[in-house]
Every structure is written in structure tokens, then in C-alpha cells.
Amino acid sequence: MGLMDFFIRPEPVSYGTAKGLNTLQINRIAADLRTARDKVNNQMAKRELLEKQREAAVKVKTEAEEQLGVFGMVQILLQKTSDYARQQVKVRIEDIVSEALNVVFGGNHKFMIDLTLRGNQPIAEYYLNDDSVITKLEKPDYDRGGGKIDIIALALRLAVGEMEGVDGPLFLDEVGKHVSKEYAPSVAYFLKEYSATFGRQIILITHNADLAEIGEVSLAVKRSQSGESEVSVL
Numbered sequence: 001m002g003l004m005d006f007f008i009r010p011e012p013v014s015y016g017t018a019k020g021l022n023t024l025q026i027n028r029i030a031a032d033l034r035t036a037r038d039k040v041n042n043q044m045a046k047r048e049l050l051e052k053q054r055e056a057a058v059k060v061k062t063e064a065e066e067q068l069g070v071f072g073m074v075q076i077l078l079q080k081t082s083d084y085a086r087q088q089v090k091v092r093i094e095d096i097v098s099e100a101l102n103v104v105f106g107g108n109h110k111f112m113i114d115l116t117l118r119g120n121q122p123i124a125e126y127y128l129n130d131d132s133v134i135t136k137l138e139k140p141d142y143d144r145g146g147g148k149i150d151i152i153a154l155a156l157r158l159a160v161g162e163m164e165g166v167d168g169p170l171f172l173d174e175v176g177k178h179v180s181k182e183y184a185p186s187v188a189y190f191l192k193e194y195s196a197t198f199g200r201q202i203i204l205i206t207h208n209a210d211l212a213e214i215g216e217v218s219l220a221v222k223r224s225q226s227g228e229s230e231v232s233v234l
Contacts, residue, residue, distance in 0.1 A: 070153045070160075071126060071137075077160055078115065078122050086122060090115060093159045100155035101148060103193075104179070104186040107131055111152060128152070147179040151187070158194060169201040175211070184210040 074093060078086050090113050101109035110129035115122050126137040128148065137152070154175055161170070176187045192214045195202050204211060212218050218234035 070156045071124075074113075074156055074160060075124050077163060078113075078124055086115070089163060092163070093156065096159040097152055097155040100151055100158075100190055101128075103190045104151050104176075104183050105148065106186075109148075111155075147176070147183065150176050150178045162198060169203050171203050171205075173205045175204065175206065176208075181208075184208050187211065188214040 078089060094111050094113055097111035098109055101111065108131050112127040112129060112134075114125045114127065116125075117123070128135050128137055130148075137149070154172075158170075172191075175191070176184070179187055188211050191202060191204070191211070194200065202215075204215065206212055212220075212234060220232050220234050222230050222232070224230050
């Protein structure tokens, strides 16, 4: 036998047999194995749950950042205007957002912008007067629904777009997805009225049937059994 044979073919190892084990010992080993397997399965389930919770948290964080970005757009618009024009823009934005909230949710909502000067720069803070209950809007609260924040963000986008003179169609993806289903028809009505009033084409992507029905042309996209996308006219 050569030196390489010695390294490639080690001596065989004998693992023995279970002949020396009695039934009680075998059952105990089997029970230990089941316990160990259950612990592993539980840990894997916890890990999957934590991963899902993390994905959900990241999604909520992204949505919140997008909504907060809309308030930043308003801030930039206010900073770009003169003192006189700033007050006009402020009042116009307040009216548009308030009207949107009242169309969708009813009641008596008033969106308010509080302007102050800091270092010669106008700083805007946002409040919602909901039937005499005033709330400062600092971040979207999706734990309590977030529906009104969705509509406020939508109305702010529309208002800033019109005041900035942005041309072309308006693309909306899953608008109002945090709004309760009972208010979906009102969201659809608001968008239809906006489109008609400003002559703005809206291209909307949604899973909500009430919103899909407002379009002059509505297309449904479904995945076939073969995995390909099928498009049909509603």
C-alpha cells in the first residue's frame, strides 16, 4: 500500500449495534429525538414569524417615509413663494385637503398649516381639526388605521402638482389602501371629480373594485395557471 492509499482509504470504523439497548432506553432516546425536533421546529417557526414581522415593519416604515415626503414637498413649495403668495398657497392647500377629507369621510374636517419663521425660513407644521378635536400631524399612525393620513397625502400631492403647474397624466398606485372599505366609493368619487374639474387624466393601479369602476377604461390583470399574465377589459 502506497502513501497516497493510506490518506485516501482510511481504516474502516465500526459503529456497533443497538443490541445492548433495552426497550426503555430506546423509547427514551426516541422521546429525546422528538423533543429536540420539536424545539428545532419551534425555533424555525419563531424565526419565520420574526422575519414576517420585520418585513411588515420595513413596509410600514417605507410608507411612512413616503407620506412624510409629501409634507416635505409642501414645505419646499412654501419656501419658494413670497410672503403674500405663501399665504395664498397656504389657504388653497388647506381648502383642498379639507374638502377631500369631508368628501371621503363626511363630518367637519379642517386641515390647518401653521407657518412660523425660523432663521428667515418658513417652517410649516400641520394639524387636523376633526369635529373640534385638534391633532398635530407628525407621522402616519398606521396602528390606528392611517386612512385619513392617506387622503391628506393624496390631496397634498394633487394640490402641489396643480400649483407647481405639473403637466401630464397622474399616476397613482394603491391610493387609499389604508382607508376602510366603506369609504372606498367616496375616494372613487373624489378622484373622478378631481379628474373632471382639472381635466387631468388619472392612471390608477388598484386592487379595489370600487376604484377600478370609476375609469373610462378598466383593465384587469390576472395570473393564469401557466404563470403568465392575462389582461381583460372590465
